[in-house]
Amino acid sequence: NAGVTQTPKFRILKIGQSMTLQCAQDMNHNYMYWYRQDPGMGLKLIYYSVGAGITDKGEVPNGYNVSRSTTEDFPLRLELAAPSQTSVYFCASSYTPRETQYFGPGTRLLVL
Amino acid sequence: RKEVEQDPGPFNVPEGATVAFNCTYSNSASQSFFWYRQDCRKEPKLLMSVYSSGNEDGRFTAQLNRASQYISLLIRDSKLSDSATYLCVTLNSGYSTLTFGKGTMLLVSP
Numbered sequence: 288n289a290g291v292t293q294t295p296k297f298r299i300l301k302i303g304q305s306m307t308l309q310c311a312q313d314m315n316h317n318y319m320y321w322y323r324q325d326p327g328m329g330l331k332l333i334y335y336s337v338g339a340g341i342t343d344k345g346e347v348p349n350g351y352n353v354s355r356s357t358t359e360d361f362p363l364r365l366e367l368a369a370p371s372q373t374s375v376y377f378c379a380s381s382y383t384p385r386e387t388q389y390f391g392p393g394t395r396l397l398v399l
Numbered sequence: 400r401k402e403v404e405q406d407p408g409p410f411n412v413p414e415g416a417t418v419a420f421n422c423t424y425s426n427s428a429s430q431s432f433f434w435y436r437q438d439c440r441k442e443p444k445l446l447m448s449v450y451s452s453g454n455e456d457g458r459f460t461a462q463l464n465r466a467s468q469y470i471s472l473l474i475r476d477s478k479l480s481d482s483a484t485y486l487c488v489t490l491n492s493g494y495s496t497l498t499f500g501k502g503t504m505l506l507v508s509p
Contacts, residue, residue, distance in 0.1 A: 318495075320496070322499075327501065328501055329486070329500055329501040329502060330443070330486075330499040332496055343495075377442055384431075384490055384497065385430075388443075390443050391442060392442055393441075
């Protein structure tokens with residue numbers, strides 16, 4: 288049981304490039320989330336999903352897109368990377384919002 | 400007003416000390432509350448849920464005051480391994496997403 292996995296662990300992008308952050312969970316959780324965490328700041332919700340085929344915007348969705356074609360996978364797409372997207376990105380999942388959210392190890396993204 | 404506010408810290412305490420963290424939340428409709436722990440450059444992990452009657456897990460005690468919209472975490476007999484950032488978290492009124500505070504850093508020294 289791997290829990291929540293994320294790839295890559297670290298990436299450097301040039302301004303204007305695009306990339307997809309991968310997230311997968313093997314706990315059969317319906318709920319999945321993408322957060323970003325800037326230094327000294329709390330986690331900010333980017334997008335979330337309550338099940339396959341259903342996604343919704345969080346607090347800071349601009350510049351990102353998501354899809355949820357399966358229960359297990361919840362990739363985050365960055366289009367036209369900007370320096371403001373330099374951050375640590377965490378994916379998380381849970382059975383229900385009231386229960387424990389399990390986080391992946393994070394992806395550190397640097398946009399130059 | 401920020402939705403979840405915490406003491407910024409850092410709190411520097413010696414081993415064996417008792418330390419308390421405070422948190423206030425602005426959304427009176429919040430239904431569930433949690434403390435998460437985040438080690439340096441690691442992902443957050445659930446420390447404990449916070450129940451209306453207060454709850455204890457070993458050296459950790461969490462309290463909730465709904466009238467004051469206030470949550471606390473008490474750590475007794477601090478260990479070096481308790482050094483981390485402690486995140487106060489609420490479940491939003493729509494019951495689908497969590498709101499995280501910025502966290503309070505704790506440094507326990509020998």
